[in-house]
Amino acid sequence: MKQPAAVTYIESMKEQAEVVSVSKDTLYQEIESKSSNYEVKAQNAKIDKVWKKMPGLNGQTVDIKSSYEQMRKIGKFDEKRLVFKETKPAIHLHELGAEPIYRGHPDKKMNAFLINVAWGDEHLINMLDTLRKHQVKATFFLEGKWVKKSTELAKKIVADGHEIGNHSYNHPDMRTLTRERALEQIIKTNRQIEESLGIKPKWFAPPSGSFKQETIKLAAQEGMETIMWTVDTIDWQKPSPEVLQKRVLGKIHNGAMILMHPTDSTAKSLDALITQMKERGYKLGTVSELLSEKRQS
Structure with a gap:
């Protein structure tokens, strides 16, 4: 049933009164006045002279109303109870030209494992077990020919929640290929991955x-x-x-x-690498997570 106009008017006046009351609250005003101290400007994606294409990074501002609700419970300002909102850059990675990407944003304390797979099935299970143990997701770049041959293992990688990328069809030197042959390598691999795994690599x-x-x-x-x-294990040399x-x-x-392959050296090193990287404060994620504009939580 529709409320009478008089009731609606009274409720509206109450809401306005609450807003006025909050705005005059000294705690609210303190949060408001200090909010600029915690503001961080968003950084645009850019083409760096050395690192080529680099992602941007969200900025942050204080959510004054939500922060107030958190601090009102204790009746005083506490920066640990501040609530933040992320702000987007003006220029995003996808808006830049075709250039290679070597790293994530230098202010983002995160790393990503790039695991290129064209062989090494016998070591993959151990690596997947270690990643699962540490709840770490990596990006596996799969050769199309390998996916066709080792479909069940490729499906296991996907089932474990890892990201899938394209690593050509049969591992040629892309720099020496004609345009037609290079395009065939890329498209044929995407088709194989989509057909076998239901995923379109990005x-x-x-x-x-x-x-x-x-090629790019x-x-x-x-x-x-x-x-x-940016970091190469050079694991194919069997260190x-x-x-x-x-x-x-x-x-x-x-x-x-961090580039690696399914080798004995990497399989035996992965547990210690993850442990020590986490101890140094690094978060580990996929390429998509690393290159996203989202701030480090």
Whole structure:
């Protein structure tokens, strides 16, 4: 039943009175006056001279009303009870031209594992077990030919919640291919991944990191960004776990993307790597999480 106009008017006046009361509250005013001290400006995505294409990062402002509700319970200002809202940059990663991406934002204390798979099935299960143990999600760049051959293992990677990227069809040197052959490698792999896993990749990792500008443009044409790395395990050289761990831990930084493969060295190093990286305060996530504009929680 529709309320009488008089009742609606009274309720409206009560709400306005509450707003006025809150606005005059000294605690509310204190939060309002201090809010600028906690404001962080959003940073735009950009093309860096060294790192090429780099993601932006959200800024933050104080949600004054929500913060007030949190502090009203204790009756005083407490910065630990501040509630923040994220603010978006003006320029986003997808708005920039076709360039490779080597790292996440330098102010984001997060790393991502890039696991390129074209062989090494015998080590993948151990790596997946370790990632599951630590509740870490990685991005697996899969060769199309491998997906066709090892479909059930590829499905297990997906079932564990990991992200899937395109790693060409049969691992050629993309820099030496004609435009037609390069495009075929990209499209054929996407089709195989979609057919076998029901996923359309949005990231492309050229084999051995070999590419030319045309390669990046072709990937972009198919809706994918080209992903490189900042830290290389060089695990294909079969280093000891100790050497591999020292190599990675000596080079990690905010926004690092760490390249690895399903090798014995990496399988034996992964547990210690994750443990020590977390101890240093790094969060580990997928490429999508690392390159998102979302601030570190």
